[in-house]
Amino acid sequence: MSVTAADQIQAVEAYIAAYGRGDLEGVVAVFADNATAEDPVGSPPLVGKTAIRDFMAVGISMGAQLTLEGPIRCAGDYAAFPFVVTLDIEGQAMRIEVIDIFKFDDEGKVVEMRAFFGPENMKPA
Amino acid sequence: MSVTAADQIQAVEAYIAAYGRGDLEGVVAVFADNATAEDPVGSPPLVGKTAIRDFMAVGISMGAQLTLEGPIRCAGDYAAFPFVVTLDIEGQAMRIEVIDIFKFDDEGKVVEMRAFFGPENMKPA
Numbered sequence: 001m002s003v004t005a006a007d008q009i010q011a012v013e014a015y016i017a018a019y020g021r022g023d024l025e026g027v028v029a030v031f032a033d034n035a036t037a038e039d040p041v042g043s044p045p046l047v048g049k050t051a052i053r054d055f056m057a058v059g060i061s062m063g064a065q066l067t068l069e070g071p072i073r074c075a076g077d078y079a080a081f082p083f084v085v086t087l088d089i090e091g092q093a094m095r096i097e098v099i100d101i102f103k104f105d106d107e108g109k110v111v112e113m114r115a116f117f118g119p120e121n122m123k124p125a
Numbered sequence: 126m127s128v129t130a131a132d133q134i135q136a137v138e139a140y141i142a143a144y145g146r147g148d149l150e151g152v153v154a155v156f157a158d159n160a161t162a163e164d165p166v167g168s169p170p171l172v173g174k175t176a177i178r179d180f181m182a183v184g185i186s187m188g189a190q191l192t193l194e195g196p197i198r199c200a201g202d203y204a205a206f207p208f209v210v211t212l213d214i215e216g217q218a219m220r221i222e223v224i225d226i227f228k229f230d231d232e233g234k235v236v237e238m239r240a241f242f243g244p245e246n247m248k249p250a
Contacts (some may be wrong), residue, residue: 101241
């Protein structure tokens with residue numbers, strides 16, 4: 001049984017909402033145990049939920065807040081969505097423009113996450 | 126030598142501008158000869174520039190116009206960008222919300238294109 005677009009949208013919204021609450025376990029809950037995350041694309045992938053938790057904890061500690069910048073696009077096993085992250089880096093408020101691609105397994109968990117952004121997308125908020 | 130973010134942004138903007146002019150050869154010019162295109166993701170990939178040209182010609186014939194919906198995100202060999210396509214399907218004006226991922230080769234040509242959208246992203250304009 002394949003994941004539906006409604007399931008995918010719900011997972012993305014849960015992920016964003018968990019950041020909004022500073023809820024690390026809520027953020028991590030959308031991932032499968034064997035998930036990989038490449039954040040940003042071009043960096044060595046994080047492998048497994050523990051490595052992903054450690055990485056996301058840093059974002060949470062910086063007060064990262066995610067705001068959707070447009071509709072979620074669901075295609076096959078994937079969801080793609082444009083958003084802005086605001087966070088605090090050593091006292092400086094920053095905004096980073098990102099597009100995430102989530103690949104889902106049949107249970108609706110994210111097995112692969114890729115975050116697209118570069119230096120041009122990082123600005124003082 | 127790797128492609129730069131400036132090269133990637135220029136290629137994406139050239140691609141969008143070529144659609145704006147209804148310029149099929151301009152659209153196809155951004156792709157490498159051996160490029161693949163999965164549009165939408167989940168459908169069988171088009172392989173090679175000739176197959177991609179035939180596919181893009183259909184979009185051009187429908188008057189497809191692309192409008193960026195947010196900044197282009199460059200990461201490693203990739204550019205990701207959110208946009209809206211407007212086109213005419215059998216007399217009905219439609220808008221489709223899409224995120225494209227372009228992967229570039231070292232010459233700055235697109236070797237892999239993946240378009241993320243689903244039925245939820247297709248609406249009467």
